[in-house]
Amino acid sequence: MANNILKGKRGIIFGALNEKSIAWKVAELAHAEGAEFVLTNAPIAMRMGEINNLAEKTNSQVIAADATSDEDLENLIEQSMEILGGKIDFILHSIGMSPNVRKGKHYTELNYKFYSQSLDISATSLHKVLAISMKKDAISEWGSVLALTYIGAQRIFPDYNDMADAKSLLESISRSFGYHYGIKNKVRVNTISQSPTATTAGEGIKGFNEFINFSDQMSPLGNATAEACAEYCISMFSDYTRYVTMQNLFHDGGFSSTGVTQQVVDKFAE
């Protein structure tokens, strides 16, 4: 089914932890579509070692980088250009983590040190990637940077906790930086707002299994899968979407425009 739509493109893919990761699916498809890229993840995630299987499969190199560290990101961007032999055409930011969620802190009683870590890892890291890329003039004209987000940025889903705040910030950074990078170098920046997806990050949210079923029944097309998300990402990295920038793009089977579905109403029939 691949059509080589990323042939000749060079990329950096953040966040492939294991086979379930959305970034993993993106890497597999980007490879099938002819791209060359560097894989990266936090040093601690590397220790699990699964990313090496993906690297082998996609003929790519792996560079460890903590997305909150300027030094790591500078090294990553420099080395990626060296390995790939030129400027970068696409970047996937597929990073999310909340210590408050992990430690079961309620939103009304957040630990503020954890809170700033949530924002730093899940949102400010996008700003750093873009700022360092701009400083190094590392992204080609018409290059495409994508970050993954969730509708919890616009609407309250109580167990999404402080990740909602992190995603709001992430989407705002994408819009603001998209403006500046567009003017400076025709680089586009967007977020894709994905359906709940069974991955390590997703399953970390309390009540995830019930929630994923609810979301499925509230979406006319059903929940979008990680594979379908990868397809959308590839189209956003391709030249077919060159004038799309500063957008939050819903990839959710229609969930974001649905008030209620008959399926859900029927559950309340007595």
Ligand SMILES: NC(=O)c1ccc[n+]([C@@H]2O[C@H](COP(=O)([O-])OP(=O)(O)OC[C@H]3O[C@@H](n4cnc5c(N)ncnc54)[C@H](O)[C@@H]3O)[C@@H](O)[C@H]2O)c1
């Ligand atoms: N799974 C869902 O339901 C869902 C829905 C919408 C959006 N998203 C978003 O999609 C993205 C990818 O998540 P996923 O569902 O594939 O889960 P995942 O757990 O496979 O990926 C999250 C990644 O973030 C990485 N990460 C954490 N801290 C980091 C750091 N300091 N530096 C670098 N990397 C770090 C992890 O190692 C991991 O690879 C996240 O932004 C997530 O919020 C997920």
